[in-house]
Amino acid sequence: xxxxxxxxxxxxxxxxxxxxxxxxxxxxxxxxxxxxxxxxxxxxxxxxxxxxxxxxxxxxxxxxxxxxxxxxxxxxxxxxxxxxxxxxxxxxxxxxxxxxxxxxxxxxxxxxxxxxxxxxxxxxxxxxxxxxxxxxxxxxxxxxxxxxxxxxxxxxxxxxxxx
Numbered sequence: 001x002x003x004x005x006x007x008x009x010x011x012x013x014x015x016x017x018x019x020x021x022x023x024x025x026x027x028x029x030x031x032x033x034x035x036x037x038x039x040x041x042x043x044x045x046x047x048x049x050x051x052x053x054x055x056x057x058x059x060x061x062x063x064x065x066x067x068x069x070x071x072x073x074x075x076x077x078x079x080x081x082x083x084x085x086x087x088x089x090x091x092x093x094x095x096x097x098x099x100x101x102x103x104x105x106x107x108x109x110x111x112x113x114x115x116x117x118x119x120x121x122x123x124x125x126x127x128x129x130x131x132x133x134x135x136x137x138x139x140x141x142x143x144x145x146x147x148x149x150x151x152x153x154x155x156x157x158x159x160x161x162x163x
Contacts, residue, residue, distance in 0.1 A: 002046050006035035009042060
């Protein structure tokens with residue numbers, strides 16, 4: 001929450017908060033960017049709120065200390081931990097949300113390419129082939145953007161100009 005508030009303050013400072021061309025859904029969040037501090041009054045309120053949250057959390061922890069609030073038994077948690085950290089096993093989600101599947105890693109790495117990648121639907125490309133296809137795609141995309149500039153919003157053009 002503090003990150004969002006600081007980001008909003010930074011956009012205000014840069015004069016971008018009221019930008020009508022800004023469409024949040026076309027921008028990818030830069031995980032390496034951290035907004036600077038907000039104005040002092042806002043930072044003070046953020047600190048007060050964080051302290052109040054921590055106090056409430058500590059009250060709840062103290063109230064329920066000594067009670068097992070986990071829905072798994074200790075032995076179940078231990079087994080899950082062992083499975084998760086076992087290098088000889090691979091745990092993957094199944095399709096159709098049927099839960100996780102556990103498989104020996106050696107079997108998984110042997111079967112995965114033949115079941116998924118080495119089928120008639122996929123073909124291994126050389127580095128040169130892949131680079132040529134990407135270059136051709138980029139060129140085609142730039143032509144499409146150029147030929148259809150009048151159909152795109154300023155925000156879309158700004159986003160696509162990074163390609």
